[in-house]
Amino acid sequence: MFAQFFGAFLLNNKLVSPDTLAQAIDDKKNTRMRLGVLAINAGLMTADQVEHVNVAQQSVDKRFGDLCVDLGYLTNADVERLLSEQPTDYLLLGQTLVNNGSLTNAEFENAISAYKTQYQLSDDDISNNQNDKLSAIVKDFFHFNTAENARIYTDYVTLLFKSFIRFIGDDFTPIESTVINEIEAQYIVCQKIHGKYTAELAIACPKEEYIAFAERFAKETFTEVDEYVNEVVGEFLNVNNGLFVVNESNQSGIELSLDPQDYIHNGKVKFDKQAFCIPVAFAFGEIEFIISVT
Amino acid sequence: MDFKDIKILLCDDSMFARKKLGMFLSSLGVVNISEASDGEDAVNKYKEVAPDLVFMDIVMPKLTGIEALKAIKEYDSKAKVVMASSVGTQSHLKQAIVLGAYDFVQKPIDDAQVEKIIRNAMK
Numbered sequence: 537m538f539a540q541f542f543g544a545f546l547l548n549n550k551l552v553s554p555d556t557l558a559q560a561i562d563d564k565k566n567t568r569m570r571l572g573v574l575a576i577n578a579g580l581m582t583a584d585q586v587e588h589v590n591v592a593q594q595s596v597d598k599r600f601g602d603l604c605v606d607l608g609y610l611t612n613a614d615v616e617r618l619l620s621e622q623p624t625d626y627l628l629l630g631q632t633l634v635n636n637g638s639l640t641n642a643e644f645e646n647a648i649s650a651y652k653t654q655y656q657l658s659d660d661d662i663s664n665n666q667n668d669k670l671s672a673i674v675k676d677f678f679h680f681n682t683a684e685n686a687r688i689y690t691d692y693v694t695l696l697f698k699s700f701i702r703f704i705g706d707d708f709t710p711i712e713s714t715v716i717n718e719i720e721a722q723y724i725v726c727q728k729i730h731g732k733y734t735a736e737l738a739i740a741c742p743k744e745e746y747i748a749f750a751e752r753f754a755k756e757t758f759t760e761v762d763e764y765v766n767e768v769v770g771e772f773l774n775v776n777n778g779l780f781v782v783n784e785s786n787q788s789g790i791e792l793s794l795d796p797q798d799y800i801h802n803g804k805v806k807f808d809k810q811a812f813c814i815p816v817a818f819a820f821g822e823i824e825f826i827i828s829v830t
Numbered sequence: 831m832d833f834k835d836i837k838i839l840l841c842d843d844s845m846f847a848r849k850k851l852g853m854f855l856s857s858l859g860v861v862n863i864s865e866a867s868d869g870e871d872a873v874n875k876y877k878e879v880a881p882d883l884v885f886m887d888i889v890m891p892k893l894t895g896i897e898a899l900k901a902i903k904e905y906d907s908k909a910k911v912v913m914a915s916s917v918g919t920q921s922h923l924k925q926a927i928v929l930g931a932y933d934f935v936q937k938p939i940d941d942a943q944v945e946k947i948i949r950n951a952m953k
Binding site: 703754763764767768770771774775777778779781782784785786791792793794795796 | 843844845846847850889890891915916917918919920921936937938
């Protein structure tokens with residue numbers, strides 16, 4: 537999930553355009569990491585040093601790693617360690633953007649440094665997918681600290697993004713949230729969680745995105761929205777909400793129940809209190825996720 | 831008992847959830863599969879087809895899966911009802927155990943777990 541928020545960070549800081557980012561997310565599965573980006577990320581080389589080696593490599597028939605050692609930028613042990621590490625997803629995204637010329641090595645160096653500083657991330661946090669760090673990013677990114685039930689919003693949305701990655705795909709970028717009182721859309725699926733508190737959850741989007749979302753979850757192909765497609769999207773919401781309710785029961789001792797889902801076509805849903813509307817840009821288009829906790 | 835001999839009833843208000851589990855059961859060789867789309871329907875279908883094993887969602891209209899489990903166990907104390915739900919909370923598990931549920935699977939359903947439950951039920 538660090539890759540998705542790194543993408544959002546690049547977007548919000550206007551370092552890449554939405555189209556460039558979308559293309560890079562699509563391309564990153566074919567990207568192979570290069571030693572220069574790995575060394576910059578690890579803080580072992582600066583972008584200037586990487587550029588120096590790149591220039592030197594044009595006149596010497598040597599591998600990049602060997603030249604780094606010759607020039608004293610890296611040791612053989614550094615090279616071996618960097619090349620043996622499994623690249624994290626956000627690094628693949630960064631490498632793709634460097635490869636296609638969207639970012640220079642220097643821009644990548646500044647961006648990755650600023651991203652890690654903003655969210656106080658270490659490489660270990662990212663490699664181990666540290667849950668508390670993911671939650672901290674979610675809380676900060678969507679400004680949940682301004683909400684009365686910050687802990688619930690944060691835990692729910694962190695789980696939601698994990699469910700997106702698990703069931704829909706990792707090719708998405710979270711977009712900054714807005715506070716709303718009602719949502720109007722072509723298709724809306726809602727479900728209520730109730731017990732010690734009430735949470736209203738909804739997925740809202742236009743037809744094309746609704747079908748694409750259902751196709752991803754069901755691993756089937758659809759052409760029109762019918763009862764079955766509604767139920768597929770509804771089942772995603774139900775499964776995610778169920779996992780959340782189980783977490784609340786196991787981790788916080790809070791017992792909650794789920795209502796059956798409601799389906800709205802070309803309509804509005806009003807929320808009792810203010811709701812966070814979280815747009816998520818997938819490769820197939822944008823969906824909105826709405827959450828209101830009272 | 832063989833997979834082709836076992837009768838299974840799938841109770842879930844989601845057509846998609848029934849289809850997904852039904853496809854997996856078919857891939858195992860189960861041919862006698864009945865479906866119910868709400869709790870009330872589940873109780874009626876149980877009486878009608880007398881299945882060897884039931885997979886029961888909890889969040890359903892008319893009767894919840896817990897209420898349907900209670901009604902089925904009252905009708906047939908030997909009924910094997912597996913709760914297959916997204917809401918596997920401590921209280922739901924306790925309720926299901928007290929009412930005599932055979933097992934519990936958390937959604938998203940793990941096919942290997944389902945196969946193991948069916949094999950145990952067939953012994």
